[in-house]
Amino acid sequence: MQNALHAVLWVLFLMAVLGVLVALSVLLEAISATSLGAVSTEGGLVSGQNLLLGFFRYMDVFKGIPFADIPGRFEKPKSHPGWSGTLKTTQFKDKCLQLDPYMTIVSGSEDCLYLNIWVPHLGSLASNLPVMVWIYGGAFMFGESFGMNYLGNYLYSGQxxxxxxxxxxxxxxxxxxxxxxxxxxxxxxxxxxxxWDQQAAIAWVHRNIRSFGGDPSNITVFGESAGGAGVSFQTLTPHNKGLIRRAISQSGVALCPWSINRNPRKYAEEVALKVNCPTDSRMADCLKMTDPKVLTKAGTVSLTSSPDDPFIYNLALSPVVDGDFLPDDPSNLFHNAADIDYLAGANDMDGHMFTIFDVPSINSLLTITTVDEVKRLLGSFTKEKGTQGFENGFSTYSLDWGSNPSQETLKKTVVAIETDYIFLIPTQAALYLHASNARTGRTYSYLFSEPNRLGIYGKPWLGADHTDDLQYVFGKPFSTPLGYWPKHRDLSGHMIAYWTNFAKTGDPNVGDLKVPATWPTFTASGHKFLEINSDMDAGYVRQKLRLRYVNFWTSIFPNLPSIYSE
Known part of the structure; x- marks a missing residue:
């Protein structure tokens, strides 16, 4: 009897072990199914890194996939010839050749046309997912696909x-x-x-992203500053027909005064003289034969500025109306974006970063900001219209001053002038043109107003400075939690929800993630927008953003007689 009981217990034990082994086998099979493994692209096979995010939650990360060959100097990008075997893509590739912000050191490589891909597998293998393609900013002079390093976490990590x-x-x-x-x-x-490099990457994604579990018919391009302008240009060029479904421009559009160089020959000749090339018909051939690091170092911009000569006018290396990528002035190309959903906005003190150069007193506790500095700065931005332009502008910006404006009022006015001129007004103009040209494309406007986290140190009046939005869109309060408060994680969650809902459906309110306020579309008559910050609730829907200033810069100022042109 005892032997029989032992036998039964032994059988039960074996069955339990077998059950565990079967369950383990099923689990391992499920785990193996949450990685793409080696992915087939037009150039060949690529393998990335598989990350465990949580229970049945994985992510494949591919760093450094070539989307074009090493580019010829001053030429459009060419197709990559491909490779044999499986290309290991687990390290970011070098940034493109560029100067450092101090205009002294050249770093990077000409071999720089690579992209990085983050593919989430949340419970099952990624399939037909929306795709978000990021274009970095940096005044068309700096930047890289991975961004600055924050405590071991890269700013543009898509994780x-x-x-x-x-x-x-x-x-x-x-x-x-x-x-x-x-x-x-x-x-x-x-x-x-x-x-053209940006466009080649977008086209590569369109052709290859299905192999990574993406939907090539649902691509959203998004970017900030010069990257936001780049996004805008990519929607306006006829060369992206059918490739882009949606677009997000953060603090930069094609209409910004720094987005187009209307006299490129002048700067090209300055560069040619610096590298000992002639400025006649031989100039282009000479420049193409010049050492690329020497060429890069010759492309400096002046870091000195004043209220009479604002820094923004030093940015000469910008896109041009070339008759090809841009067949006309950007303002005349919005019909090409008629079926693209477009979301765009600015930070409420985007201009602060540039005002530091032009009017240093705004950041000084020892030096006062004067009414004269306000007048000189505004005079620089309105000089083409002479006295009439300045007087109309000054009455617009000083209307609420009273008889004795405070230091805070003067500092905020200087920043407002730069913010409006450089970012906010052109963005509003672009939104209006998109909405008025739209067929199926929807239009959304926002103002990001989360105060700069360093503003408490001497600048309690400081709002959202240029680039302040990036950390929240890319989830830094989650990946580096020690650097943030809970309210910053709330804000980051809100922005990720709006941005990814928009990428999925073309409506930032509709998708998998809940949002704190229903964001209305921007129309040619309503001009509704969403104010985004950590305190936001359903009441943060606004209307007619900075209407008095938009009216001055887009209606009154252009219709005044010009007395000066470049």
């Missing part, structure tokens, strides 16, 4: 955005500085090479 929003995130490299944007204003040196 948090991809996981929390269940979208595929792609970041790309493109040529900047002299090699990306130098133009002679003719076919010998047409310019816009960096824009």
């Amino acid at each position: 948090e955005l991809a996981e929390r929003g269940n979208v595929i995130v792609v970041t790309l490299g493109y040529r900047v500085g002299t090699l990306g944007f130098l133009s002679a204003g003719d076919s010998s040196l047409p310019g816009n090479y960096g824009l």
